[in-house]
Amino acid sequence: MSAALLRLERVACIRGDRLLFEGLSLTLARGEALWLRGPNGAGKSSLIRLAAGLLHPAAGTVERRERCALIDEAAALDGELALRRALDFWARIDTVDGDAVDRAVAAMALAPLAEVPVAMLSTGQRKRAAMARVIASGAPIWLLDEPANGMDAAAAARLVAAIAQHRARGGALLLASHFALGIPDLTELDMGASA
Numbered sequence: 221m222s223a224a225l226l227r228l229e230r231v232a233c234i235r236g237d238r239l240l241f242e243g244l245s246l247t248l249a250r251g252e253a254l255w256l257r258g259p260n261g262a263g264k265s266s267l268i269r270l271a272a273g274l275l276h277p278a279a280g281t282v283e284r285r286e287r288c289a290l291i292d293e294a295a296a297l298d299g300e301l302a303l304r305r306a307l308d309f310w311a312r313i314d315t316v317d318g319d320a321v322d323r324a325v326a327a328m329a330l331a332p333l334a335e336v337p338v339a340m341l342s343t344g345q346r347k348r349a350a351m352a353r354v355i356a357s358g359a360p361i362w363l364l365d366e367p368a369n370g371m372d373a374a375a376a377a378r379l380v381a382a383i384a385q386h387r388a389r390g391g392a393l394l395l396a397s398h399f400a401l402g403i404p405d406l407t408e409l410d411m412g413a414s415a
């Protein structure tokens with residue numbers, strides 16, 4: 221049996237002065253995709269940020285056994301850089317080579333946009349660029365908060381294909397989304413009522 225890449229044990233999350241959830245436990249194994257679903261305000265993004273280490277749990281533990289790559293509403297790519305240079309910047313931080321960036325650019329069909337400054341990309345193009353950064357990172361744990369928002373059907377299909385390849389290579393995925401996006405074999409975690 222393979223060890224979990226990510227494990228949350230009896231985690232509680234407080235934002236502002238409100239308890240969003242408590243006693244929440246989950247494990248994410250290699251090849252697994254866990255879909256966080258629930259209404260606006262249920263705490264899906266907060267759980268993703270807890271998993272990433274960007275929020276600290278009010279109780280419980282978060283254990284990451286591997287590197288994570290995150291998409292959330294915050295922009296990771298430098299808006300002033302041409303897309304390719306912005307991706308190369310992150311590749312150096314992630315210590316991956318140019319081939320990894322080439323493959324990620326191809327996976328999200330971004331080659332024609334390589335020289336366009338990130339700030340000039342459209343909403344969907346920016347989401348594709350963010351996804352390319354995740355793909356290029358080589359991180360085994362993907363934490364994706366509404367990754368398909370703003371993507372057209374072709375881009376969403378590329379996202380689903382990239383997720384399938386990631387899982388086939390032993391990667392895992394925590395997905396916060398209002399839609400299953402057509403991803404097969406998802407484990408669901410219903411975050412319940414809105415906060």
Ligand SMILES: Nc1ncnc2c1ncn2[C@@H]1O[C@H](COP(=O)(O)OP(=O)(O)OP(=O)(O)O)[C@@H](O)[C@H]1O
Nearest residue numbers: 235236240258259260261262263264265266267415
């Ligand atoms: N920085 C913050 N300070 C205080 N409260 C916050 C903060 N960020 C989020 N919240 C609150 O935490 C609750 C959960 O927010 P979160 O973004 O995790 O929900 P969500 O399930 O991802 O919602 P959505 O479906 O709208 O994206 C909301 O009530 C929100 O107002």
